Amino acid sequence: MQNFWEKLDKPFFCLAPMSDVTDIAFRRIIAKYSKNRENRNKIVFWTEFVSADGLADPLGRKKLSHMLEFSEGERPIVAQIFGANPEKMKKACQYVASLGFDGIDINMGCPDKSVVSQGAGAGHIKNPARAREIIQAVHAGIKSAGVNIPVSVKTRVGFNKEEIDSWIPELLKEDISALTIHLRTSKELSLVGAHWEHIEKIKKLIQKSGKNVLLIGNGDVADIDDARRKYKEYGCDGVMLGRAMFGNPWVFNPTYFDSPITLEDKLQVLLEHVQIFEKELLKPKHKNFATMKKHFKAYVNGFDGAKELRVKLMETENSKQVENVINDFLKQD
Numbered sequence: 345m346q347n348f349w350e351k352l353d354k355p356f357f358c359l360a361p362m363s364d365v366t367d368i369a370f371r372r373i374i375a376k377y378s379k380n381r382e383n384r385n386k387i388v389f390w391t392e393f394v395s396a397d398g399l400a401d402p403l404g405r406k407k408l409s410h411m412l413e414f415s416e417g418e419r420p421i422v423a424q425i426f427g428a429n430p431e432k433m434k435k436a437c438q439y440v441a442s443l444g445f446d447g448i449d450i451n452m453g454c455p456d457k458s459v460v461s462q463g464a465g466a467g468h469i470k471n472p473a474r475a476r477e478i479i480q481a482v483h484a485g486i487k488s489a490g491v492n493i494p495v496s497v498k499t500r501v502g503f504n505k506e507e508i509d510s511w512i513p514e515l516l517k518e519d520i521s522a523l524t525i526h527l528r529t530s531k532e533l534s535l536v537g538a539h540w541e542h543i544e545k546i547k548k549l550i551q552k553s554g555k556n557v558l559l560i561g562n563g564d565v566a567d568i569d570d571a572r573r574k575y576k577e578y579g580c581d582g583v584m585l586g587r588a589m590f591g592n593p594w595v596f597n598p599t600y601f602d603s604p605i606t607l608e609d610k611l612q613v614l615l616e617h618v619q620i621f622e623k624e625l626l627k628p629k630h631k632n633f634a635t636m637k638k639h640f641k642a643y644v645n646g647f648d649g650a651k652e653l654r655v656k657l658m659e660t661e662n663s664k665q666v667e668n669v670i671n672d673f674l675k676q677d
Contacts, residue, residue, distance in 0.1 A: 347494045348420040348446045349521045349558055352582070353385045355575035357568065357596055358524070358560055360586035361390035361424040361451070361498070364635050368413050369621035374589065375417040377613065378596035387596050388582070389414075389421040393451045396427030397462075399436035410630040412443055419446060422496065426451035428463035428474065430481035437485030441493060447521070448482055452499040455530040466530035469503040472514035479518040494521035498562075501542050502529040508545055516553040523550070524560040524584055538563025543578040560584050568596055591642030593617070607647055611670045614643040615663070622663045633661055649673065 359366060359374060371389055379387055394411045398404035414421050423445045427433045437448055452475060454465030461467070468475040482495050497520050501508055506529060515523065525546060527538040543561055550557050562584035565571050571583035585595060593613055594600040601609055618636055625631040640657045644650050656669045 347521055349494055349496070351385060352388070352420075352558075354581055355572060356386045356388060356582040357571055358388045358562075358582055358584040359390055359589065360562060360584045361393050361449070362586060363392050364631075364638070365590075366390060366392050367411070367621075367631070367635075368415070368624050369617060369636075370589075370639075371418050371421075372415055372620055372624075373593045373613065373617045374595065375415065377593040377600050379417065380597060383596060389418045390449060391421070391423050393424040393426050393454065394436075394440075396425050396433045396436035397429065399425070399439055400429075400432040405439065410625065410628065412440060412445075413624070414445075421445060422447040422449045424449040424451050424498065425482070426454060426459060426464045428467065428478070430474075430477045433478050434481040434485040434488070437482045438489045439485075441486040441489035441491050445493060447494045447496060448486065449496045449498055449522075449524075450478060450482060452478075452497050452515075453524075453526050453530070455500075455533055460530070466500055466503055469499065469507065469511055469530065472511060476514060476518050479515070479520065483519060496520055496522035496524065498524040498526070500526045500528060500530055501539060504531045505529060506539070506542070508542060508549070512546055512549050513553070516550065516555060516557065520557055522558040522560060522582075524562055527561060527563040534563075540564075540574060540578050543580050547579060558582060562586065567592075568598060591639065591645070608674060610643055611674065614639070615667055615670055617643075618663045618666045626662070649676075 392411050394408055398408045412423055423440045425436055425448060440448055451465055452468040456465060459465035479495060486493055497515055527540055527542055540561060547559060550559060558581040560582040561574060561578060561580040565583055565585045565588055567588050571585060574583055589595045621636045626633055637658055640654055644654045653673050657666060660666045660669060
């Protein structure tokens with residue numbers, strides 16, 4: 345299989361992996377409204393991050409397998425895995441690689457304390473030697489599945505402070521096709537502005553390594569126009585969007601609708617999102633309806649009556665109730 349990273353047009357744009365956000369319902373609705381023939385080689389999807397420890401265990405795998413379901417319309421799609429145990433990463437990635445993903449990404453940037461305490465996520469920044477072992481284990485898992493898909497890493501510029509010069513070269517010693525940098529330290533979380541000026545230093549380290557590793561910038565990207573500006577200004581190969589996607593399934597394709605997006609358009613897409621969530625995740629009891637409710641505020645804001653509509657939507661428990669609330673609101677409007 346050809347490395348899909350090598351076929352992307354530049355600049356390309358990525359859907360950030362976000363826990364309990366970038367599930368199959370969220371990705372499917374974005375694929376419908378954001379992907380088309382013209383931009384399909386410019387958009388890369390990521391799954392939520394999935395625990396390698398869980399996937400390495402038969403019972404855990406059964407519980408987590410819904411997180412690794414995807415549709416053909418989401419391609420190219422990368423599965424993101426986290427863990428700190430090389431043997432479990434190998435076992436998990438053997439399974440993941442057999443599912444038909446276009447690539448596997450290793451999370452080495454999540455600042456969540458429960459993840460870091462395992463040595464996973466941003467915890468890897470403290471232990472570069474083990475981080476390299478993990479990358480090797482992922483490759484070994486892919487190879488044992490009898491397929492050939494690329495490995496990438498998503499990380500940060502440091503743990504408590506900026507550590508680019510000591511951290512990034514260690515990753516570049518291994519076989520990775522792409523490197524996504526959230527341009528803050530783990531300690532900074534999202535409390536300060538992203539340090540996009542660090543892209544230049546990281547680019548130079550990649551050039552010095554002599555390897556063809558794509559560099560993806562992440563942090564404080566407002567929308568697709570801002571992503572294009574950052575690509576132009578800082579010179580990365582791609583840009584990853586996170587919060588810009590909330591309530592905005594046409595994020596990568598703002599001209600999806602022939603005319604400006606109306607309130608009715610937005611509410612009908614919200615209903616469609618809820619219906620997919622119910623079918624794929626609620627009814628099979630993979631997730632509860634509260635997970636879907638976090639999207640209501642993103643879709644329902646900035647217009648007269650938004651607060652009252654949100655209050656009513658927060659009281660709903662299924663897609664039929666959401667449909668009734670939205671229809672009642674649109675009739676009044």
